[in-house]
Amino acid sequence: MEASELREQPAGTAVGAGAELVELDPTLIAARSPWQLFWRRFKDDKLALASLVFLVLVILIAIFAPLVVKILGAPNPDTPDQHALDPVFATATGPSSAHWFGVDQIGRDVFSRVIYGARISLLVAFSATVIATGFGVVMGLLAGYFRGWIDTLVSRTVDVLLAIPYLMLAIGLASACSIAIGTGAGGSTSNPGCLGGLIKPGLTVVIFVIAFTSWTYMARIIRGQVLSLREKEFIEAARAQGSSHLRIIFREILPNLTAPIVVYASILVPQVILYEAALSYLGVGVQPPTASWGQMISDATPTFTTAWWYMLFPGLALLFTVLAFNLVGDAMQDALNPRARKT
Amino acid sequence: MQLRRLRLLLPVPVLIVLAGVLSSCGGGGGSSTSSATSAIPSQFQAPTAAPSDAKSGGHLTVLAEGDIDYMDPGAAYYQFTYQMDEATQRGLLGWQPDDTTVPTPDLADGPPDISSDDKTLTFHLKSGVKFSPPVNREVTSKDVKYAIERSIMPGVANGYTSVYLGALEGFKEAQAAVKKNPTVAPNISGIQTPDDHTIVFKLTQPESAVVIQTLSLPVSAPVPEEYAKQFDAKTPSTYGNYVVFTGPYMVQNDCVSSSGKVTDPNCSGKLTGYTPGKEIDLVRNPNWDANTDFRPAYLDSITIQEGFTDPTTASQKILGGSDQVSGDFVPSKSIIQQVASGQKYSPDQMSFSPSGGNRFVALNTSEPPFNDINVRKAVIAGTDRTALRNTRGGELVGAVATHYIPPGIPGFEEAGGYGVPKDPSTGKPLDFLANPNGNMQLAASYMKKAGFKSGKCEGSDCDITMVGDNTPPGSDTATVMKDQLEKLGFNVNLQEVEHSSMYTRFCSVVKSEPNVCPNVGWIKDFNDPQSILQVPFSGSTITASPANNSNWSQLNDPTINKAIDKGVTVPADQRASYWGKLDDQISAQAPAIPWVWDNEGYVRSTDVNGVVNLFNAEWDLSFSSVTGG
Numbered sequence: 001m002e003a004s005e006l007r008e009q010p011a012g013t014a015v016g017a018g019a020e021l022v023e024l025d026p027t028l029i030a031a032r033s034p035w036q037l038f039w040r041r042f043k044d045d046k047l048a049l050a051s052l053v054f055l056v057l058v059i060l061i062a063i064f065a066p067l068v069v070k071i072l073g074a075p076n077p078d079t080p081d082q083h084a085l086d087p088v089f090a091t092a093t094g095p096s097s098a099h100w101f102g103v104d105q106i107g108r109d110v111f112s113r114v115i116y117g118a119r120i121s122l123l124v125a126f127s128a129t130v131i132a133t134g135f136g137v138v139m140g141l142l143a144g145y146f147r148g149w150i151d152t153l154v155s156r157t158v159d160v161l162l163a164i165p166y167l168m169l170a171i172g173l174a175s176a177c178s179i180a181i182g183t184g185a186g187g188s189t190s191n192p193g194c195l196g197g198l199i200k201p202g203l204t205v206v207i208f209v210i211a212f213t214s215w216t217y218m219a220r221i222i223r224g225q226v227l228s229l230r231e232k233e234f235i236e237a238a239r240a241q242g243s244s245h246l247r248i249i250f251r252e253i254l255p256n257l258t259a260p261i262v263v264y265a266s267i268l269v270p271q272v273i274l275y276e277a278a279l280s281y282l283g284v285g286v287q288p289p290t291a292s293w294g295q296m297i298s299d300a301t302p303t304f305t306t307a308w309w310y311m312l313f314p315g316l317a318l319l320f321t322v323l324a325f326n327l328v329g330d331a332m333q334d335a336l337n338p339r340a341r342k343t
Numbered sequence: 344m345q346l347r348r349l350r351l352l353l354p355v356p357v358l359i360v361l362a363g364v365l366s367s368c369g370g371g372g373g374s375s376t377s378s379a380t381s382a383i384p385s386q387f388q389a390p391t392a393a394p395s396d397a398k399s400g401g402h403l404t405v406l407a408e409g410d411i412d413y414m415d416p417g418a419a420y421y422q423f424t425y426q427m428d429e430a431t432q433r434g435l436l437g438w439q440p441d442d443t444t445v446p447t448p449d450l451a452d453g454p455p456d457i458s459s460d461d462k463t464l465t466f467h468l469k470s471g472v473k474f475s476p477p478v479n480r481e482v483t484s485k486d487v488k489y490a491i492e493r494s495i496m497p498g499v500a501n502g503y504t505s506v507y508l509g510a511l512e513g514f515k516e517a518q519a520a521v522k523k524n525p526t527v528a529p530n531i532s533g534i535q536t537p538d539d540h541t542i543v544f545k546l547t548q549p550e551s552a553v554v555i556q557t558l559s560l561p562v563s564a565p566v567p568e569e570y571a572k573q574f575d576a577k578t579p580s581t582y583g584n585y586v587v588f589t590g591p592y593m594v595q596n597d598c599v600s601s602s603g604k605v606t607d608p609n610c611s612g613k614l615t616g617y618t619p620g621k622e623i624d625l626v627r628n629p630n631w632d633a634n635t636d637f638r639p640a641y642l643d644s645i646t647i648q649e650g651f652t653d654p655t656t657a658s659q660k661i662l663g664g665s666d667q668v669s670g671d672f673v674p675s676k677s678i679i680q681q682v683a684s685g686q687k688y689s690p691d692q693m694s695f696s697p698s699g700g701n702r703f704v705a706l707n708t709s710e711p712p713f714n715d716i717n718v719r720k721a722v723i724a725g726t727d728r729t730a731l732r733n734t735r736g737g738e739l740v741g742a743v744a745t746h747y748i749p750p751g752i753p754g755f756e757e758a759g760g761y762g763v764p765k766d767p768s769t770g771k772p773l774d775f776l777a778n779p780n781g782n783m784q785l786a787a788s789y790m791k792k793a794g795f796k797s798g799k800c801e802g803s804d805c806d807i808t809m810v811g812d813n814t815p816p817g818s819d820t821a822t823v824m825k826d827q828l829e830k831l832g833f834n835v836n837l838q839e840v841e842h843s844s845m846y847t848r849f850c851s852v853v854k855s856e857p858n859v860c861p862n863v864g865w866i867k868d869f870n871d872p873q874s875i876l877q878v879p880f881s882g883s884t885i886t887a888s889p890a891n892n893s894n895w896s897q898l899n900d901p902t903i904n905k906a907i908d909k910g911v912t913v914p915a916d917q918r919a920s921y922w923g924k925l926d927d928q929i930s931a932q933a934p935a936i937p938w939v940w941d942n943e944g945y946v947r948s949t950d951v952n953g954v955v956n957l958f959n960a961e962w963d964l965s966f967s968s969v970t971g972g
Contacts, residue, residue: 086737089679305681306680
């Protein structure tokens with residue numbers, strides 16, 4: 001509770017103590033955009049700020065993974081190094097000067113695999129979140145604004161999707177789309193994937209599956225917001241002016257939904273990261289040998305008692321990244337909606 | 344046989360009528376079991392004798408990953424099933440734990456009489472061997488005849504009867520008869536039973552030795568016709584649910600209690616102790632007479648518990664528990680290290696023996712880029728075969744292979760032993776197999792010979808497909824192989840699927856075979872090099888069954904095909920050198936990358952006096968005992 005009290009103070013000063021400040025220095029009462037207000041509140045949460053710095057670092061590392069690995073002199077993530085294995089039993093060996101995080105059961109460097117794993121995690125996290133958010137927002141807007149049969153259609157679809165056990169659907173879809181369905185002429189294995197080749201096995205299956213099962217909450221929340229917004233005076237005014245539906249939806253209503261969209265998207269990101277890890281852990285996610293944290297953890301389970309490093313480092317990477325996203329998400333929610341915190 | 348955990352899903356087709364001759368009754372042939380086991384440190388050599396103070400009684404649990412292939416001994420063609428059959432069924436011949444060359448008389452009261460023309464074999468049966476309840480009567484020679492005859496019915500059909508017993512007189516007629524009437528076991532005129540205790544095998548060609556070896560497999564376990572006929576009338580036969588036994592143990596059925604006492608004399612014989620994929624309960628066979636058998640059968644009961652999908656966890660359970668041994672899996676390399684280091688478990692809880700098998704990466708020679716022998720040589724030369732072996736473990740899991748006949752099988756030494764095989768035409772060592780750690784320069788020079796000036800594969804033909812296992816260690820092997828191929832310029836599309844689909848949908852289907860199959864291997868049927876080389880490298884394998892092909896390299900070299908055909912009739916004393924040379928001839932064609940001659944690994948709880956059957960490379964359940972007694 002200490003943290004939340006700390007957070008209330010700046011909010012209080014901004015609104016309540018405004019009168020006092022007038023006497024001291026009137027220039028301080030500057031007009032501030034909602035973003036400026038947001039940032040003022042957000043930056044006071046030191047933990048969230050630290051998390052944000054950490055995330056920026058992770059994102060940079062992920063984008064420049066090959067460069068980072070090269071600069072640090074770490075081996076390629078997919079190259080097994082025979083000399084790093086135990087000379088007698090050919091088992092994984094622990095952290096050393098050549099391999100900071102040790103090597104896995106076939107001699108691949110765990111450090112560079114963790115770095116490359118960040119790419120997969122973040123790529124999936126952002127793309128699935130963008131797709132799920134985009135689709136969810138559009139569906140929510142349409143359902144909330146037009147109501148009637150569109151609303152019924154969207155809402156019932158959401159209900160049905162919510163009734164489907166997510167993980168089972170994900171596993172089913174992922175494995176159905178991942179299996180090489182047939183083999184082409186000349187012995188080539190072709191992978192048509194699902195939906196006429198739109199969803200190829202591996203990364204795209206994972207992104208699709210996660211997006212497909214994650215847009216529903218967003219749609220519900222947006223729909224609720226739109227239902228109340230559409231009765232507001234400024235919307236009626238726009239309507240009276242003869243604005244088109246599209247204009248009302250996207251120019252009048254959508255800007256007012258920024259806060260909930262940002263908040264829920266920020267909650268979605270860490271969920272998606274865990275989701276991807278879970279799918280990869282179960283073997284239906286990103287296909288090996290591409291490094292992914294979930295898959296590394298899964299590979300490490302049988303040898304955990306002897307090769308702790310192989311599970312620990314990807315595990316920590318996953319933990320800290322998800323934690324950081326959650327902290328930043330929380331802080332954003334507080335900053336965008338300061339009153340919600342007080343209850 | 345395909346390797347352990349790799350069962351044959353469809354019967355191997357009739358290939359060639361064999362006419363090979365081993366030495367009279369096994370022996371000779373230059374077997375080298377002792378030199379093979381010497382590669383395993385004595386500390387870890389598999390125990391093959393029970394201690395003199397072994398106690399009777401007690402219970403043993405065998406932990407297994409998967410199920411047996413068939414309960415019906417006539418259909419079984421899988422190492423793990425043989426382990427159970429060896430304790431529950433008695434064929435004409437069986438195997439002492441320490442012998443891999445000469446089978447021991449089991450139902451037979453001695454080695455067969457072999458006619459001077461090597462075409463007639465006569466066995467005399469022991470008296471006093473009885474079927475388990477509900478049949479209860481004494482075994483006769485007719486039961487053995489029926490067992491072999493029914494094994495070519497489509498509803499039973501194992502993978503080997505037609506391959507190794509095809510030289511019996513009247514075999515072709517029997518096959519024709521069974522085609523017409525698949526619900527009745529055909530008569531094979533070459534199997535004759537002059538009286539209840541005599542059985543005579545008449546052959547069209549002098550190949551008694553192959554027949555003798557085959558009669559040590561479960562196909563010669565007697566089946567009572569009057570009882571089994573009703574089940575065999577169905578296709579597939581339902582005898583597997585009603586099997587009767589002759590060995591010291593039986594799968595519990597509705598006639599006996601869990602202590603092996605007869606409880607219901609009016610029973611049907613339906614097995615109650617077998618839940619496929621879960622559990623097999625073996626109890627003492629009340630009709631077994633120890634005086635007729637070479638098996639001591641110390642244990643009172645045995646449970647085979649299946650479904651341990653993670654071998655590491657199962658191994659840990661065995662090592663730290665009591666009264667348990669490993670079944671169909673080998674200990675992973677991390678377990679091997681843990682046990683050998685002696686910190687947590689005693690090193691003597693683990694042992695190894697040669698499996699009589701090999702593993703190789705098959706290169707599809709039927710299409711580009713591997714239809715070019717120089718590209719194949721380049722790939723073999725550039726591959727770090729030690730790295731492939733290391734995916735399964737270090738030296739203990741097996742030596743890095745340089746050719747195909749594994750240690751312990753006649754012809755191994757002649758093919759080059761642990762050294763480099765020689766090109767049979769020039770007499771020079773095959774340079775591309777010389778360096779177990781790979782030789783990139785040599786690889787580049789072969790690539791240049793193949794027309795790739797840069798020394799690396801270039802162009803669209805170098806986009807290749809590979810289908811491997813999706814679980815370790817097979818998936819690790821595939822990953823390492825992919826890395827090796829990419830170093831040589833290939834662009835590899837690796838698909839990981841379940842081990843069985845790898846065979847049945849990709850690598851064993853001629854039309855859909857990928858360029859590279861990294862997870863294939865072959866294990867002996869018995870101690871003869873023919874059972875190693877014939878099926879995986881004969882061109883006739885491909886044409887005989889394009890949908891279930893075990894010639895994964897699709898090697899179809901006329902010279903080799905001819906040499907294999909000729910090899911089946913080579914007399915005993917020349918077999919080792921003939922097949923050894925043939926092995927070199929195959930190696931010179933570079934059809935695959937041989938990378939390990941497997942050792943089979945075994946783990947046991949501290950209170951188990953385990954005995955390993957070297958022929959079958961499994962724990963011998965009728966020689967193992969527990970100290971609790």
